[in-house]
Amino acid sequence: MDFELSDEQRDIQRAAREFAEGEFPEMAREYDRKEEFPRELWKKACQLGFIGLFIKEEYGGQGLGILEHSMVMEEFWRVDPGCGNILLSIFGSEIVQLFGREEQKKKYLPPLPKGEAIMGTAITEPDAGSDITSIATRAKRDKDGYLVNGTKQFITNGSIADYLVVICVTNPEAESRLKRFSALIIETNRPGVEATKITGKLGIRASDTAELNFSDVRVPRENLIGTEEGQGFYQTMQLFNINRVIAASQGVGVAQGALDMAIKHVKQRKQFGQPLGAFQAIQFKIAEMATWVEAARALYYKAGWMIDNGKVDPKLISMAKWVAGEVGVKVANDALQLHGGYGYIADYDIERFYRDAKVVEIYEGTKEIEKNTIARELLGKL
Amino acid sequence: MDFELTNEQKDIKKAAREFAEGMFPEVAEECDLHETFPRTLWKKACDLGFVGVFIDEAYGGAGLGLLENVLIMEEFCRVDAGCAGVTLTTLGSEFILLYGREEQKKKYLPGLTKGETIMGMAITEPDAGSDVASITTTARRVKDHYVINGNKMFITNGSIADFIIVLCLTNENERVKSKRQSPILVETNRKGFEANQLKRKLGMRASDTSELHFSEVEVPLENLIGDVEGEGFYQLMAVFNRTRVTVAVINVGVAQGGLEKAISYAKQRKQFGIPIGSFQGIQFKLAEMASWIEAARTLCYKAAWMVDHGKIDPKLISMAKWFAGEVGVKVIDEVVQIHGGYGYLGEYGIERLYRDAKLAEIVEGTKEIEKLIIARELLGR
Numbered sequence: 001m002d003f004e005l006s007d008e009q010r011d012i013q014r015a016a017r018e019f020a021e022g023e024f025p026e027m028a029r030e031y032d033r034k035e036e037f038p039r040e041l042w043k044k045a046c047q048l049g050f051i052g053l054f055i056k057e058e059y060g061g062q063g064l065g066i067l068e069h070s071m072v073m074e075e076f077w078r079v080d081p082g083c084g085n086i087l088l089s090i091f092g093s094e095i096v097q098l099f100g101r102e103e104q105k106k107k108y109l110p111p112l113p114k115g116e117a118i119m120g121t122a123i124t125e126p127d128a129g130s131d132i133t134s135i136a137t138r139a140k141r142d143k144d145g146y147l148v149n150g151t152k153q154f155i156t157n158g159s160i161a162d163y164l165v166v167i168c169v170t171n172p173e174a175e176s177r178l179k180r181f182s183a184l185i186i187e188t189n190r191p192g193v194e195a196t197k198i199t200g201k202l203g204i205r206a207s208d209t210a211e212l213n214f215s216d217v218r219v220p221r222e223n224l225i226g227t228e229e230g231q232g233f234y235q236t237m238q239l240f241n242i243n244r245v246i247a248a249s250q251g252v253g254v255a256q257g258a259l260d261m262a263i264k265h266v267k268q269r270k271q272f273g274q275p276l277g278a279f280q281a282i283q284f285k286i287a288e289m290a291t292w293v294e295a296a297r298a299l300y301y302k303a304g305w306m307i308d309n310g311k312v313d314p315k316l317i318s319m320a321k322w323v324a325g326e327v328g329v330k331v332a333n334d335a336l337q338l339h340g341g342y343g344y345i346a347d348y349d350i351e352r353f354y355r356d357a358k359v360v361e362i363y364e365g366t367k368e369i370e371k372n373t374i375a376r377e378l379l380g381k382l
Numbered sequence: 383m384d385f386e387l388t389n390e391q392k393d394i395k396k397a398a399r400e401f402a403e404g405m406f407p408e409v410a411e412e413c414d415l416h417e418t419f420p421r422t423l424w425k426k427a428c429d430l431g432f433v434g435v436f437i438d439e440a441y442g443g444a445g446l447g448l449l450e451n452v453l454i455m456e457e458f459c460r461v462d463a464g465c466a467g468v469t470l471t472t473l474g475s476e477f478i479l480l481y482g483r484e485e486q487k488k489k490y491l492p493g494l495t496k497g498e499t500i501m502g503m504a505i506t507e508p509d510a511g512s513d514v515a516s517i518t519t520t521a522r523r524v525k526d527h528y529v530i531n532g533n534k535m536f537i538t539n540g541s542i543a544d545f546i547i548v549l550c551l552t553n554e555n556e557r558v559k560s561k562r563q564s565p566i567l568v569e570t571n572r573k574g575f576e577a578n579q580l581k582r583k584l585g586m587r588a589s590d591t592s593e594l595h596f597s598e599v600e601v602p603l604e605n606l607i608g609d610v611e612g613e614g615f616y617q618l619m620a621v622f623n624r625t626r627v628t629v630a631v632i633n634v635g636v637a638q639g640g641l642e643k644a645i646s647y648a649k650q651r652k653q654f655g656i657p658i659g660s661f662q663g664i665q666f667k668l669a670e671m672a673s674w675i676e677a678a679r680t681l682c683y684k685a686a687w688m689v690d691h692g693k694i695d696p697k698l699i700s701m702a703k704w705f706a707g708e709v710g711v712k713v714i715d716e717v718v719q720i721h722g723g724y725g726y727l728g729e730y731g732i733e734r735l736y737r738d739a740k741l742a743e744i745v746e747g748t749k750e751i752e753k754l755i756i757a758r759e760l761l762g763r
Contacts, residue, residue, distance in 0.1 A: 001391070001449070002384040003684045004691075009383070067383070263760055283757035284750070290760055291701040295677040302385045302680055319673040368666070375665035378645055378672055382660045 005071075012053075012068055016075035019048060020084070028080035031206035032352055035199050037160050038206055042086040046115030050076075052090050055097060059109035065308035066242055070249035070300060077253025078260070080349075081356035082206030084253065088156055092121035092165040094242045095183055099226045099235050108163060108185060120157035122166040122212055123236060125150065130369045132167075132236065133177045137214060139168035139184055145221040146170070146184060148192075148214045154363075158210025159195040163187045166214070167236055170229045181232030183225040192217035203355030241312050243364045244321040248300035251324030251360040255293045258335035258353045262286065265339050282338065289331045296320070296327040315377040318370040325361040325370075332357040385680075387453075394435075394450050398457035401430060402465070410462040413588035414734055417581055419542050420588055424468040428497030432458075434472040437479065442492035447690035448624055452631045452682060459635025460642075463738040466632065467589030473538055474503030474547040476621040477565050481608040490545065490567065502539035503547040503565075504594055505618065507532065512751045514549075515559045515615060519596060521550035521566050523603070528552070528566055530574075530599040538745075540592025541577040545569045548596070549618060552611045563614035565607040574599040585737030622747060623694050629746040630703040631682045633710025633739055637675045640717035640735045644668065647721055664720060671713045678706040697759040704752035707742040714739040 005013065023041055031038050045051050053069040055061020062068075069087070076084030090112045096104055111117035128134035137150025148168060155164070163185055170182040186193065194213040201209060225235065263286060266277035276282050299320040306313050332354045336343035343350045361367045387395065409420050427433050436451045437443025444450075451469070458466035472494050478486055493499035510516040519532025530550055537546070545567055552564040568575065576595040583591055607617070645668060648659030658664050681702040688695050714735045718725035725732040743749045 001387060001683065001687050003687045005383060267761060277757075277761045280754075283761065284753045286760055287700075287704070287753035287756035290697075290756055291705050294698065294701050295681055295705055298680040298684060299673075299677050301383065305383050305385050315672075316676065318669075319676050322669070323673050323677055371666045371669035372662075374669035374672055378668050379649060379659045379665065382649060382657050 009068060009071060012064075013071050013075055015048075016050060016072040017078070019045065019050065020076045020079035024076070024080040024083040028083055028206070028349070029346070029352070032082050033205075035197075035201070035205040037157075037208045038083055038086060041083060042089055042118075043115045045086050046113060049113070051087060051115070052093065052109075052113030055090070055093060055109050055113055059097070059105050060111075060113045061109070062113075065304065066245055067301065067304035067308050070246050070304050073246055074249040074253035074256070074297075077250045078257040080206075080257075081250065081254050081353065081359075082204045084250070085156075085204055085207035088120075088207065089118040091156055091243070092119045092239070094239050095121065095165050095225055095235055096185070098238055099183070099231070101227065103222075104185070104225065111162075117162040118157055118160050120155055120161040120164045121239065122152035122155045122158070122164050124152065124154050126153045130366055133180075133233065135167055135169060135181060137166065137168045138172075139166075139170045139182065139219070141170065144218065145223070146219045148184065148186065148217040148219055150214050152212040152214075154198070155195075155210050155212050156363075157208050158212050159197040160208045161188055164212070165225065167232045170224075170232070174230055178233045179230040181236075182229045183232045183235050184219055185223045185225065186214070186217060186219055190217050190219065202358055203352065204359050237314075240365055241314060241317055242307060244317045244370070245300055245304045245307060247360055247364040248296070248303065248317075248320040248324035251321075251326075251328035251357070252293060252297045252300060254353055254357045254360070255289070255296065255324075255328045255331035258332040258350060258357070259286070259289050259293055261348075261350050261353070262289065262335035262338045265342075276338065285334055285338065289334050292327040292331060296324040299323055315374050318365070318373040321360075321365065322367050322370040322374070325367050328357040328360050391450060391453060394446075395453045395457055397430070398432060398454040399460070401427070401432065402458045402461035406458070406462040406465040410465055410588070410734075411731065414464055415587075417579070417583070417587045419539075419590045420465055420468060421542075423465060424471060424500075425497045427468045428495060431495070433469050433497070434475065434491075434495040437472070437475060437491055437495055441479075441487050442495045444495075447686070448627055449683060449686040449690050451628055452686045455628050456631045456635040456638070456679070456682075459632045460639040462588070462639075462734075463632055463636050463741075464586050464588030464734075466635070467538075467586065470538055470589060471500040473625065474501050474621075476624045477503065477547045477607050477617060478567075480620060481565075481613070481617050483608065486567070486607065493544070499544040500539055500542050501545050501547070502537055502543040503549075503621070504534035504537045504540070505549045506535050506537070508535045512748055514618065515563070517549055517551065517563065519548065519550045520554065521548075521552050521564065523552070524600075527600045527602050528605070530566065530568065530596040530601065532596050534594040534596075536580070537577075537592050537594050539590050540594050541579040542590045543570055546594070547607060548594075549614050552606075552614075556612060560615040561612045563618075564611045565614045565617060566601060567605040567607060568596070568599060568601050572599050572601060584740055585734065586741050619696075620694075623696055623699050624689060626699050626703045626746050626752075627682060627686045627689060629742055630685065630699075630706040631679075633706045633742040634675060634679045634682055636735055636739050636742075637671070637678070637710045637713035640714045640732070640739075641668070641671050641675060643732065644671070644717045644720045647724075658720070667716050667720065671716055674709040674713060678702070678709040681705055697756050700747070700752035700755040703742075703747065704749045704756070707749055707752075710739040710742055
């Protein structure tokens with residue numbers, strides 16, 4: 001065992017923190033209000049090498065692990081979750097890197113760390129969320145490739161992406177429901193692709209979320225990820241194994257950021273002639289918050305480390321994701337409470353963190369799905 | 383980073399599990415019922431090398447770390463926390479290891495791992511619990527010995543120990559309150575020493591707890607741990623940094639054992655025509671319980687690993703202790719709940735878990751004290 005970060009990991013963490021602290025605060029509120037993706041910030045992050053840490057060097061990345069990527073995510077979210085999601089501009093590259101053919105990797109991965117392209121992954125549909133196998137978007141084979149029709153919902157980067165991995169039904173006749181799907185790369189400039197940005201999200205409003213409509217979109221056969229149809233469901237599960245750890249790091253980041261604000265506030269704010277922090281009830285709350293954050297962090301570190309060392313443990317990953325989501329919401333709530341009335345208005349950042357934190361309990365598998373996954377591993381088939 | 387146990391650690395854990403599963407069940411209920419320390423079991427545990435693994439080889443131990451001790455404790459508590467008390471027979475040896483003189487180490491440590499002696503440490507008093515610096519037991523210097531007077535309360539192994547490290551006031555006139563205490567080793571066969579076992583504890587009833595009376599007990603000056611008086615408070619804090627990690631993992635083990643019982647019960651028990659584990663209400667409970675345990679375990683291992691690597695982090699240790707304590711109580715509450723009426727009755731051994739789990743939130747620093755420590759580190763003065 002070794003619970004210490006390597007020097008390189010420490011350096012990455014420090015660099016990410018410095019970048020976020022230097023860049024995010026001045027723009028976070030504005031981009032939250034405007035519900036706009038901070039494109040310049042994303043470019044800068046690419047230039048500094050924060051984007052695509054886990055993409056192999058031969059494809060323009062840093063060749064590091066999911067753990068390092070998650071650590072950067074935590075540091076970014078600690079300062080601002082909305083801005084922090086510039087790191088999701090490579091969302092879906094995991095599938096390309098794991099299952100793509102060599103020419104697909106060469107074509108789609110290098111532009112991502114360079115800041116030349118943004119991608120996303122389109123899985124959820126209006127009527128298929130947790131129940132992924134109910135996906136209805138159809139990719140019909142014809143002589144030139146696929147004809148795609150359907151609607152995708154709540155798609156991160158949907159209206160800013162250059163290309164998307166889209167999970168489609170390619171084999172509706174397959175006996176097993178799990179073998180009916182394939183992952184296709186669809187460039188968003190193809191005729192028939194329409195993205196409608198969703199506004200009015202509760203939080204992470206600097207992160208783009210869109211509804212996508214595919215209407216007779218022609219996609220060449222070579223855009224199928226890998227060589228074989230019917231693998232989409234399994235590929236998606238692998239993607240989730242990775243992205244749930246990353247989502248867990250977001251929960252830890254938003255919680256740590258909220259805790260930092262709370263500590264600062266209770267040291268400054270005086271009531272009854274003394275700082276709030278001098279009251280034991282406040283001290284205990286702070287102690288509990290910090291402990292939850294530390295526990296959640298330890299779990300996502302472990303889950304990320306396991307993936308990077310070839311020991312993927314879906315139960316542990318779901319635990320990390322669920323605990324971090326819950327801790328994020330709980331700690332943001334407590335931190336807002338400690339700010340009193342000030343916490344409730346937008347002059348203080350904690351109000352935004354309170355809104356931002358909630359998403360971790362919903363995306364990349366709701367907390368209910370995480371618990372289902374854990375319980376299935378514990379109980380087996382009943 | 384490396385989140386995997388070494389092969390040696392895995393072997394230790396496995397051996398501890400096998401020993402506990404093989405030996406504890408047959409005595410656990412009896413010891414709980416009669417509130418007796420399982421002396422034969424303790425001897426066996428010593429013979430097999432499970433007691434005092436962190437004691438240096440030079441003094442009869444295995445020369446391993448706190449983490450290995452934690453692994454054993456976890457596995458023992460997974461089967462029965464009361465019986466796991468057989469490893470607490472070294473309680474206070476941390477004082478000797480850290481601060482004792484060479485001859486003290488040679489004299490007092492080897493007997494512990496051989497199963498020849500049991501020790502304890504006496505800190506708490508009727509009127510001084512969390513507020514350690516307020517202890518009033520005095521050790522008066524009279525010529526070549528100390529004369530000890532006072533009462534100690536809730537002392538683990540108090541009535542079965544051969545010797546006890548007693549925190550006493552030696553420097554009452556010292557201006558700073560935390561510089562007035564010293565740890566003094568008292569053999570329990572000395573005149574004026576009296577121990578009364580405290581009966582009717584809520585749980586952990588196989589572990590001995592006593593009230594101690596010291597009435598003009600004479601011990602030689604050489605029984606002062608180390609060479610300097612007045613360091614006791616600070617020494618105790620360093621000892622707590624170790625013992626708290628071991629206590630923290632008690633509830634990881636208790637909770638893990640309870641969880642496994644709940645899982646197997648949920649698979650067997652049928653209601654409304656299907657196993658209750660088929661109900662999502664039960665599934666979600668189990669998922670949450672397992673997640674809390676995993677988080678608590680990771681914190682405990684980390685805290686222990688840090689101690690073993692000379693990076694003592696009292697904040698992390700207190701986090702591990704508080705969190706694991708709470709997780710144990712919370713998980714076992716759900717374990718009883720899932721077992722329903724059967725969980726509430728004595729014969730299934732579930733109600734014992736409910737009683738045992740509570741201790742970790744009180745002993746070795748209450749959870750309130752843990753939170754104070756964490757908050758102090760976070761907020762400063």
